[in-house]
Amino acid sequence: MFKKTAIYLLLTGAALSFLYPFYWMILASLTPEAQIGQLGVLPKTLTFDNYALMVSKIPIWRSLLNSTFVAGLATAGVLLFGAMTGYALAKLRFKGRELLFIVIIFTMTLPFQITLIPNYILMVKFQWVDTFAALVIPALNSAFAILLFRQAFKSIPDDLIHAARVDGCGELRIIFQILCPNIIPTIITVGIITFMNSWNDVLWPLIVIRDEQLMTMPQLVTLFAVGGRAEAQLGVKLAAAVLLALPIIAAYSVFQRYFIQSMASTGLKG
Amino acid sequence: MAVIKFEHVTKNFGKITAIRNVDLEIRDKEFMVLVGPSGCGKSTLLRMIAGLEEISAGSLYIDGQIVNDLPPKDRDIAIVFQNYALYPHMTAYDNLAFGLKIRGFKKSAIKEKVLEAARVLEIEPLLDRKPKAMSGGQRQRVAIGRAIVRDPKVFLFDEPLSNLDAKLRGQMRLEIASLHKKLQATIVYVTHDQVEAMTLGDRIAVINQGEIQQIDTPQNLYNFPKNRFVAGFIGSPPMNFIDGVIRRSAKGLFFEDSSGALYAAAPQALEAYTCRNIVMGIRPEHLHVRPEKEAERYASFNAEVQLVERLGHESFAFVRLHGTPIAARLAPEDAPEANTTMTLYAAIHRMHFFDKETGKVIA
Numbered sequence: 001m002f003k004k005t006a007i008y009l010l011l012t013g014a015a016l017s018f019l020y021p022f023y024w025m026i027l028a029s030l031t032p033e034a035q036i037g038q039l040g041v042l043p044k045t046l047t048f049d050n051y052a053l054m055v056s057k058i059p060i061w062r063s064l065l066n067s068t069f070v071a072g073l074a075t076a077g078v079l080l081f082g083a084m085t086g087y088a089l090a091k092l093r094f095k096g097r098e099l100l101f102i103v104i105i106f107t108m109t110l111p112f113q114i115t116l117i118p119n120y121i122l123m124v125k126f127q128w129v130d131t132f133a134a135l136v137i138p139a140l141n142s143a144f145a146i147l148l149f150r151q152a153f154k155s156i157p158d159d160l161i162h163a164a165r166v167d168g169c170g171e172l173r174i175i176f177q178i179l180c181p182n183i184i185p186t187i188i189t190v191g192i193i194t195f196m197n198s199w200n201d202v203l204w205p206l207i208v209i210r211d212e213q214l215m216t217m218p219q220l221v222t223l224f225a226v227g228g229r230a231e232a233q234l235g236v237k238l239a240a241a242v243l244l245a246l247p248i249i250a251a252y253s254v255f256q257r258y259f260i261q262s263m264a265s266t267g268l269k270g
Numbered sequence: 271m272a273v274i275k276f277e278h279v280t281k282n283f284g285k286i287t288a289i290r291n292v293d294l295e296i297r298d299k300e301f302m303v304l305v306g307p308s309g310c311g312k313s314t315l316l317r318m319i320a321g322l323e324e325i326s327a328g329s330l331y332i333d334g335q336i337v338n339d340l341p342p343k344d345r346d347i348a349i350v351f352q353n354y355a356l357y358p359h360m361t362a363y364d365n366l367a368f369g370l371k372i373r374g375f376k377k378s379a380i381k382e383k384v385l386e387a388a389r390v391l392e393i394e395p396l397l398d399r400k401p402k403a404m405s406g407g408q409r410q411r412v413a414i415g416r417a418i419v420r421d422p423k424v425f426l427f428d429e430p431l432s433n434l435d436a437k438l439r440g441q442m443r444l445e446i447a448s449l450h451k452k453l454q455a456t457i458v459y460v461t462h463d464q465v466e467a468m469t470l471g472d473r474i475a476v477i478n479q480g481e482i483q484q485i486d487t488p489q490n491l492y493n494f495p496k497n498r499f500v501a502g503f504i505g506s507p508p509m510n511f512i513d514g515v516i517r518r519s520a521k522g523l524f525f526e527d528s529s530g531a532l533y534a535a536a537p538q539a540l541e542a543y544t545c546r547n548i549v550m551g552i553r554p555e556h557l558h559v560r561p562e563k564e565a566e567r568y569a570s571f572n573a574e575v576q577l578v579e580r581l582g583h584e585s586f587a588f589v590r591l592h593g594t595p596i597a598a599r600l601a602p603e604d605a606p607e608a609n610t611t612m613t614l615y616a617a618i619h620r621m622h623f624f625d626k627e628t629g630k631v632i633a
Contacts (some may be wrong), residue, residue, distance in 0.1 A: 159355035162322045163416075167369035182360040206577035 022245070029238040034210050036234050050235035051243075057236070058224050060243060061211060067217040070245075071198040077140030078194040079187060085141060086149025087175045089160060096129050105185065106133070108143045116207065134208035139198055144180045145190045152186040153179060188258035196248055272333050272346075272423035272456045273298050274319060279328035281314055281480075283476060290480040301450050301457045303471030305464060306503070311480040312460045316361050317563045320349050328573070332424065343372075343510050347427040348417035352433060354409045355402040362388075362412045363397040366419045373420075387419040390452070400589075418453065429457050431466065434454055443469060444544045462502055476500045481510040493577075498629035507597040508620070509551045517544045523572060525623070531593030532577070534569035534618050536582040539633040548632065554586065555599035556620035559612065568615040575606045589614070 028036050030046045054060060088094075089101050119138060120129075128134040156179055164178045182185060205219040212220070221240040222228050230237045273297040281289035288311045296302045304312040318330060319322040321342035329336050337345055346368075346375065358367050366384045374385070388394045391411045401409055409431060417425055427446070431439045447470055450457055461467055467474050468488040474493065476483045476499070484496045495501035501509045514527040516536055523536040534550070563566045573589035573596060585605035589600045589612065598614055606612045623633040 124532070157353055157355065159351040159353055160357065162317070163343075163349070163351060163357075164321055164349065165322065165342045167350050167416075168372040173372075178357060243595040 022249075025238050025245075026242055029235060029242045031235060033233055033235045048253040050239040052232070053228075053233070054224075054236045054239045054243075057229055057241075058220055059242065060217070060220065062213060063215050063217040063220040064212060065244070066132075067199055069141075070132060070216055071195050073136045074198040075191055075195045077136070078142050078145045082145030082147050082190060083143040083180060083187075084172075084177055085137050085146045086151075087153050087171075087179065089146065090150045090153035091158065104143045104146055108265060109148070112203070116203070119204075120207055129208050130211050130214065132214065135205060138204075139194075142194065145194060148186050149183075153183035156182060185258045185261045188255050192251060192255055195251060199248055274424065274458065275331040276315070277317075277329045277331070278316075279330060281311070281318065281319065281323060287335045290479050292480075292482055294475060294482060295302050295486065296456060296458060298549050299454050301459065301470055301472045302519050303467040303474045303485070304458065304460045304463065304477060305467040305474055306477035306483075308462060310477045312462075312477050314480075315477070316428055316458055316460045318347075319345075319424065320347055320426055321345050322349075332597040338466075346422050346423050347424040348422040349428065350410075350413050350417050350430045350547055352429040354401070354406075354433075356409055356412055356416070356429055356549055358401050359400055361400055362393060362415075365401070365412055366397075366415050369416065369420050382625060383419050383421075384415075384604070387415045390418065390449075391415045394459060403416065403548055406434050407442065410434065410442060412447050414449070422455065425453070425457045427457065427582070429461055430459075431607075432461070432463070439466075446470060464506060473537070474504075480504075494631075495622065496631055498549060498551065498631075499625045501624070501631075505553055507554050510557075510594075510596045511624075512550045512552070512591065512594055512596070513547065515545065515547055516540050518544050525621075527591065527594070529594075532571040533567055534616065534621060535565055535567065536623065537633045540547070543623075543625075543632060547626045549626050549629075551622040551624060552620060554597040554599040556617045557600075558597070558615045558617070559600060559604045559606075561615050562617070569616045569618055570613055570615050572611055572613050575608055575610050575612055578605050578608050580605055583599070583614075585610070 024039070027043055029038055029042060029050050030048070032049065033041055035044060045227055089104075091095060111134050121137075123129050123134045126133070126210070141226075147226050161174055161176065164174045169178060199216075200218055201216070202218045205216045206222070209219065210214055215223070221237075221244050223238040224240055232241075274294075274583065276292045276294040279289060280287065293316065294315075304315055313373055316325055318325055319332075321337065321340060332345060332347075352525045357364075357368065360368065363384055365497065366382045366387060370380045370383060382520065384397070385394070388397055391414060393408065393415055394413045396408055396412065398402060400545050401412070410433075413430070414486045430446075431442050434442060434589075443466060446459075450470075457467075459470060460461070466546055471488055472514055473485060474488055474491055475485045484491060484500045486494070491500060491504050495509075501513070512532065514525050514532070517524055517526050522536070522540060525534045525536045525540075525548075526532070527550070527560050546606045558568070571591060573591045575589050577588040579588070580584040580602060581628060583600065585600045585602050587600055587606055589596050589598065596614075624630065625632050
């Protein structure tokens with residue numbers, strides 16, 4: 001009993017240490033600028049002034065829309081093409097399959113910074129700089145998603161696919177109507193991680209987007225916070241940060257059950 | 271319904287040849303069983319008929335039409351898998367209806383066909399259940415239902431009973447046999463279980479290492495095996511094999527086992543094998559503790575009893591003839607005690623003789 005209580009206390013302490021920064025961020029964003037310095041655990045005065053100021057200074061709603069559009073399309077693309085690639089690597093027999101898979105996995109080991117310049121040159125050549133194409137098209141598939149889908153499909157017996165083929169299914173129907181309904185946790189995991197990565201990405205948008213109307217939310221908020229337009233007002237910066245974090249927190253809260261299930265089944269660490 | 275014909279069919283997986291130059295014709299409405307040990311290529315043959323494995327060389331015909339490059343959905347076949355392969359996210363009804371939906375059947379027609387198949391297989395109460403809420407036997411019924419609902423030209427069964435317990439297996443075997451009578455369809459059935467093969471098949475093709483060893487009726491396979499592999503594969507316990515030599519005496523040819531403890535008159539057909547090593551085969555049921563019929567000739571020998579299995583209605587005595595293991599199927603009252611010596615009488619006209627090198631039957 002004592003051991004159990006001690007473990008729970010320890011876990012509660014750990015959970016609080018993770019939650020407190022978020023709590024403080026939300027609380028500070030709702031506190032008048034002058035009082036943020038003396039902020040305790042409980043709020044004294046609550047105000048939405050920081051939010052109002054932030055909205056008046058930057059096109060935050062437009063960037064929210066942009067981010068949703070970009071992250072949504074990237075997630076849909078990764079789910080679609082990642083599933084198709086993963087299926088091919090797991091279940092179709094062709095020459096060089098394993099080599100192709102190794103090459104794909106190898107790309108995961110390359111830091112993003114290494115491919116940054118070549119990718120940018122490509123975007124310039126395609127004349128995609130300052131368009132959504134630069135944000136969406138390179139993000140339509142990912143090695144990580146391919147790996148997860150491949151592993152999930154590998155765990156499904158071949159005979160299920162054979163049965164579907166005899167029933168008259170083509171490859172696309174096999175992937176999306178027969179196999180995908182049986183790997184929901186993987187789909188949700190890939191979906192959340194892709195959405196999160198795309199939503200939080202700052203560096204790539206900073207390089208390929210200059211038009212404020214096309215900027216994603218993290219890009220805009222970063223430029224706002226460190227670019228001087230927030231005029232060193234902490235409350236306004238934090239208000240922008242809260243708006244930035246909310247969609248991810250909401251998505252994670254809804255899907256966390258599947259997320260944990262998939263992490264456990266794939267043996268993958270977050 | 272359908273005639274299936276393999277013509278010089280070969281299948282390679284990289285450098286490994288799984289099927290070697292197979293010629294096989296499966297007649298219309300025939301129940302053909304493909305039997306052989308694990309890895310012999312029987313499932314590969316079945317999957318070739320289904321179109322799930324490509325053919326490396328040769329031709330496969332269904333009803334006179336070459337189907338080598340025809341996709342599975344256009345072959346008008348249905349297949350029942352060993353692990354059922356039901357769609358886990360669909361109910362039994364949807365599993366049965368899925369193939370019909372894809373083929374564009376109307377909803378009312380689908381319902382009629384699914385309910386009819388469910389009635390035949392007595393799975394009506396299961397139609398709303400998903401596979402994980404069913405037992406192995408129920409799943410297998412649904413899998414069979416999925417096959418019959420489409421009314422295909424050919425039914426393929428890939429070891430459908432091997433995941434079931436012995437009692438259920440016996441019951442399902444009877445049901446598949448009666449289904450064949452009812453449907454009057456061409457059925458190709460793969461199994462490694464010789465009881466299933468013997469009881470279900472109109473004809474049986476025995477396969478080993480990618481080659482067909484013999485195709486015949488169950489009784490002919492048992493009585494007239496063409497080679498040592500078939501003789502050893504069909505029958506349980508398997509046929510006993512005793513190494514020896516053909517010798518000539520004043521009375522004619524005779525077989526002498528390598529220990530010199532067993533002598534048996536040999537047929538004149540073995541003339542060419544005089545003084546050559548051969549293998550004699552005799553089934554456990556053709557060894558007796560005394561001569562059974564006066565008119566028949568027997569070769570007697572003494573053997574050490576190692577182990578006795580008493581099954582109630584019969585007994586198996588496992589004995590050794592100078593190191594060669596031999597099994598005898600005996601009446602319960604004839605069962606000897608272990609670690610004793612007994613005399614066995616081998617029915618001479620039941621003996622099979624095989625070439626030692628090629629394994630082919632020579633008399």
